Amino acid sequence: MDDIYREQILEHARHPRNYGHLPAPTVVREERNPLCGDQIRLELAIADDIITDVRFTGRGCAISQASASLLTEAIKGKPVAEARQFSKDDLLDIIGIPLNHNPTRLKCALLSLKALKAGLYEVGHEDDDL
Ligand code: ZN
Numbered sequence: 001m002d003d004i005y006r007e008q009i010l011e012h013a014r015h016p017r018n019y020g021h022l023p024a025p026t027v028v029r030e031e032r033n034p035l036c037g038d039q040i041r042l043e044l045a046i047a048d049d050i051i052t053d054v055r056f057t058g059r060g061c062a063i064s065q066a067s068a069s070l071l072t073e074a075i076k077g078k079p080v081a082e083a084r085q086f087s088k089d090d091l092l093d094i095i096g097i098p099l100n101h102n103p104t105r106l107k108c109a110l111l112s113l114k115a116l117k118a119g120l121y122e123v124g125h126e127d128d129d130l
Pocket of ligand 1: 033036037038060061062063064108
């Protein structure tokens, strides 16, 4: 594991960005990873198809929490359409640690992305109903 990236993960795990709750989130999505006991609750505020604000809370291993912290930084202020395109590889690039050959750790790292995708899917459904 590259030390620079390892430091980044530990730093984000200790001091997560955008941690907490939004006063009036547009969508809230909680995901769990039973393999590791990780839990991520993602809250998005969406206005005019822009993710205007984002918060998360959670508990679990350093990778799951750091990943959520990094993801919130990456999507804050972005158009919903762009966030929908945000891929597993995009997130892994930001995390910087090669996890593709470690399926257990990969699940930890991608838990926050799973919450994002599921949350945006819910938003999309609301639009479809109009
Ligand atoms: Zn984990």
